[in-house]
Amino acid sequence: MAQVSEFTLEETLLQALQDARAKESARLEAMFNVQDLRTLRLMNLHDIIEPELAQNALAKALFNLNLEPGEIPRLWLGLTSSIVMEPDPKTYRLVNMNEAARETLFETTDMVAMKGFALRHMAFQIIEQRRKPSRPVTLPKNSILPLALMWLTGVVCGIAGLIVCDFIVRR
Numbered sequence: 001m002a003q004v005s006e007f008t009l010e011e012t013l014l015q016a017l018q019d020a021r022a023k024e025s026a027r028l029e030a031m032f033n034v035q036d037l038r039t040l041r042l043m044n045l046h047d048i049i050e051p052e053l054a055q056n057a058l059a060k061a062l063f064n065l066n067l068e069p070g071e072i073p074r075l076w077l078g079l080t081s082s083i084v085m086e087p088d089p090k091t092y093r094l095v096n097m098n099e100a101a102r103e104t105l106f107e108t109t110d111m112v113a114m115k116g117f118a119l120r121h122m123a124f125q126i127i128e129q130r131r132k133p134s135r136p137v138t139l140p141k142n143s144i145l146p147l148a149l150m151w152l153t154g155v156v157c158g159i160a161g162l163i164v165c166d167f168i169v170r171r
Helices: 008-055 058-064 109-133 144-170
Strands: 066-068 072-078 083-084 092-097 102-108
Touching: 008 058, 008 066, 008 072, 008 083, 058 109, 072 092, 083 109, 092 109, 102 109
Parallel strands: none
Antiparallel strands: 066 072, 072 083, 083 092, 092 102
8 A cells, every 4th residue: 555645645735726726717718708709799790780770860769789798798789688699609699688588589690690680670679669659748737735645644654753762762
C-alpha cells in the first residue's frame, strides 16, 4: 500500500483547485461571450428594423425599439412583444407576453426572415390599434360630496385611532 505524503496531497489539492478555478473562469468567459454575441445580433436586427419604422409616423409612435441588456438580452418591439436569442445564440425568437403566458410567435436563424416577420407582426398590431374604438376621456364631475365623505372618513378614523391609543396607554 503506497503512502502519499501530506506535501504531495496538499500540492495535488492546490493544483486541482487552480485547475477548477481556471475551468470556471473559462466557462464564465464563454458565457459572457455568448451573451455579447446575443446582444450584438439583436443590435444588428435593431439597426435593420429601425429605418423601416422611421418611414411610418404611426409605427414610430406605437413602437419604441429598445434593446435591454441582461442575462437574456431582449429587443423590445413594444410593450408586450420582444425578440430574444433562444434556445441558442443563433436563433431569433419573437415572443409575445400577455396576461396568461408567453407565446412564441416565430423562431428562425435567419435575421432577414425575423425582420420580415417582426414587421408583419407590428403591422397587424397597427391594424388592431386602429380597430379599437376611440373613447372620449370622461373626467369626473366636480362634486363636493365625495370630497366631504373622504374628509369625514379621515376625521372619524383619526379620532378612533386616538381613542385606541389612549386606551392602550391607560392600561
